Amino acid sequence: MGRIVLEKVSKYFGDVLVIPSIDLEVEDGDFVVFVGPSGCGKSTLLRLIAGLEDTSGGRILIDDVDVVAEPPAKRGLSMVFQSYALYPHMTVRNNIAFGLKMAGMDKASIDKKVNHAAKILDLGSYIDRRPGQLSGGQRQRVAIGRAIVREPKAFLFDEPLSNLDAALRVQMRLEISDLHNELKTTMIYVTHDQVEAMTLADKIVVLNAGNVEQFGSPLDLYNSPRNKFVAGFIGSPKMNFIEGKHAEKYKVPTVGIRPEHLGINTKQSVGAWIAKVGIAEHLGSDTFLYVDAEDIGQLTVRVSGELNVSHGDIVYLTPDETRLHRFDGDGMTITAAK
Amino acid sequence: MATKQTKTLATFMVAPSVIMLFLWMIVPLCMTIYFSTLRYNLLDPGNEAFVGLENYIYFLTDPDFFTALGNTLILVGSVLFITVVGGVLLAILLDQPFFGQGIARLMVIAPFFVMPTVSALIWKNLLMNPVSGFFAYLAKLVGVEPIDWLGDHALLSIIILVAWQWLPFATLILLTAVGSLDGERKEAAEMDGAGPISLFYYIILPHLARAITVVILIETIFLLSIFAEIFVTTGGGPGLDTTNIAFLVYSQALLQFDIGGASAGGIVAVILANIVAIFLVRMVGKNLDA
Numbered sequence: 263m264g265r266i267v268l269e270k271v272s273k274y275f276g277d278v279l280v281i282p283s284i285d286l287e288v289e290d291g292d293f294v295v296f297v298g299p300s301g302c303g304k305s306t307l308l309r310l311i312a313g314l315e316d317t318s319g320g321r322i323l324i325d326d327v328d329v330v331a332e333p334p335a336k337r338g339l340s341m342v343f344q345s346y347a348l349y350p351h352m353t354v355r356n357n358i359a360f361g362l363k364m365a366g367m368d369k370a371s372i373d374k375k376v377n378h379a380a381k382i383l384d385l386g387s388y389i390d391r392r393p394g395q396l397s398g399g400q401r402q403r404v405a406i407g408r409a410i411v412r413e414p415k416a417f418l419f420d421e422p423l424s425n426l427d428a429a430l431r432v433q434m435r436l437e438i439s440d441l442h443n444e445l446k447t448t449m450i451y452v453t454h455d456q457v458e459a460m461t462l463a464d465k466i467v468v469l470n471a472g473n474v475e476q477f478g479s480p481l482d483l484y485n486s487p488r489n490k491f492v493a494g495f496i497g498s499p500k501m502n503f504i505e506g507k508h509a510e511k512y513k514v515p516t517v518g519i520r521p522e523h524l525g526i527n528t529k530q531s532v533g534a535w536i537a538k539v540g541i542a543e544h545l546g547s548d549t550f551l552y553v554d555a556e557d558i559g560q561l562t563v564r565v566s567g568e569l570n571v572s573h574g575d576i577v578y579l580t581p582d583e584t585r586l587h588r589f590d591g592d593g594m595t596i597t598a599a600k
Numbered sequence: 601m602a603t604k605q606t607k608t609l610a611t612f613m614v615a616p617s618v619i620m621l622f623l624w625m626i627v628p629l630c631m632t633i634y635f636s637t638l639r640y641n642l643l644d645p646g647n648e649a650f651v652g653l654e655n656y657i658y659f660l661t662d663p664d665f666f667t668a669l670g671n672t673l674i675l676v677g678s679v680l681f682i683t684v685v686g687g688v689l690l691a692i693l694l695d696q697p698f699f700g701q702g703i704a705r706l707m708v709i710a711p712f713f714v715m716p717t718v719s720a721l722i723w724k725n726l727l728m729n730p731v732s733g734f735f736a737y738l739a740k741l742v743g744v745e746p747i748d749w750l751g752d753h754a755l756l757s758i759i760i761l762v763a764w765q766w767l768p769f770a771t772l773i774l775l776t777a778v779g780s781l782d783g784e785r786k787e788a789a790e791m792d793g794a795g796p797i798s799l800f801y802y803i804i805l806p807h808l809a810r811a812i813t814v815v816i817l818i819e820t821i822f823l824l825s826i827f828a829e830i831f832v833t834t835g836g837g838p839g840l841d842t843t844n845i846a847f848l849v850y851s852q853a854l855l856q857f858d859i860g861g862a863s864a865g866g867i868v869a870v871i872l873a874n875i876v877a878i879f880l881v882r883m884v885g886k887n888l889d890a
Contacts, residue, residue, distance in 0.1 A: 314787050335793035347788035351806035360802070361792035408792070 264415035264448030271320035298469035340409035416448035490593035518587035534578035636863035655864035687770030712768035720832035777811035
């Protein structure tokens with residue numbers, strides 16, 4: 263079991279209020295990702311749950327028990343750190359066994375559990391080496407192994423992939439996903455990378471300045487963002503926001519359209535936005551166009567496949583009306599007016 | 601790493617200082633070796649003669665030599681033990697955030713800046729003096745017979761004095777090492793359920809291994825040749841209680857005017873220091889490679 267509930271959790275660092283008040287329910291077995299820009303309090307929130315920071319107010323319930331006063335080791339959680347935080351003077355085996363040894367488990371059971379974890383993560387070939395002799399990806403696996411053996415109620419990941427190179431990051435992302443499917447344990451994962459968030463999560467928590475902006479499944483967030491912040495943060499490239507004359511047509515101050523929902527035509531078409539191509543990025547599978555539209559300004563357009571345009575060409579854009587997001591003056595989404 | 605050209609250039613650039621340093625070492629060494637084979641006494645000038653290894657035989661069979669050797673080893677061993685254990689504890693203490701941390705650190709490091717002769721005089725006259733010393737005052741305050749530190753416990757007094765001088769050095773080196781311990785690693789250990797003692801034993805102490813090695817090696821070099829403290833306080837006495845090898849060599853040369861014997865003693869001291877160094881490097885040196 264690993265149901266984690268936050269009730270009105272707040273955190274001050276000195277006089278600075280980092281997290282005003284957060285309510286959140288993580289169901290057992292969920293993979294929840296905290297995502298947000300730097301300094302939004304996502305890591306702090308994770309550390310509050312782990313017990314590495316004291317809460318300034320509110321309650322944290324793990325399986326309906328308030329753990330605010332409990333030390334980290336007593337909460338039954340494991341954490342994977344950004345720097346891996348392996349013990350450099352111990353072999354991989356001892357690194358993984360350390361938590362069990364501290365718990366006073368006998369040697370035979372420790373060996374059994376370590377071997378089991380090593381098998382899951384495929385650590386066999388370097389189990390007797392030290393962390394200094396391992397590559398980044400291998401260290402990451404050891405760090406995960408250390409978390410697994412304690413059979414925690416939930417795993418906490420603090421930006422675990424940010425020290426890896428791009429190719430390895432994709433691979434480790436899949437491995438973590440596999441691990442979740444295999445273990446079915448609650449996982450809370452912190453990242454600033456919204457691609458990681460979208461691909462891994464059952465549910466995403468979008469944080470901004472210590473507040474939960476939206477909590478929902480990845481596609482929920484993509485299709486119906488609650489406000490402009492979420493709309494801009496989820497999705498890559500970013501959503502285009504259009505104000506002024508073209509937004510007035512929809513009787514709202516701002517409309518948003520994702521780059522992939524802009525139709526593009528190189529021939530004159532009626533009612534289309536006229537735009538001049540600034541930069542065209544040809545990726546093969548996609549083409550990203552950064553265009554300067556008349557009366558609108560800078561827009562990003564994503565075209566599937568190849569499109570033969572280059573700098574200075576004139577193109578005609580038509581937004582997909584059904585995928586248009588309308589925002590009121592406070593940046594909140596207007597849903598009723600369709 | 602570098603191109604052939606820069607290597608050649610580097611060789612020429614460092615050559616003068618390397619040659620200088622080499623001569624600086626080799627000339628005195630050769631002269632000492634040369635003197636150690638002569639009958640050379642300042643009370644009998646002009647009658648120097650080659651005597652082969654006689655000086656060495658005389659020095660090594662002298663019972664004073666073994667006493668001095670024992671004293672040297674006790675002194676070095678005890679001071680190393682006190683400074684390393686005390687240094688580790690002080691370093692961890694000073695690493696905790698508390699009010700006045702900066703001042704406290706400065707005060708702890710201060711004894712290192714006091715000259716050996718000065719600190720020896722302070723300990724001899726202001727602290728350990730059985731009549732007017734501070735320790736005697738404290739003893740009288742509680743009604744205990746004051747201890748004549750340098751008279752009755754001479755070697756222990758020297759050990760305390762030297763440990764007091766070297767504790768700041770050990771603390772300073774170890775403090776920087778403690779400070780370089782990754783915070784996430786401590787937190788990981790905390791999540792793994794390590795209490796303060798386990799954290800110290802399994803995480804902090806192994807992290808300090810390399811710094812402790814450095815402290816031991818550097819201190820050993822200096823502690824083998826402790827002289828000023830002994831000269832100022834006890835003059836090697838009472839009897840031979842505080843005579844170490846360095847002081848023995850001094851007394852041969854300048855109290856008995858036997859330059860040949862002193863030179864032989866000096867060479868023996870060099871060889872002994874090398875033996876100790878080899879053992880130390882063997883013992884703790886494996887910590888030095890990452």
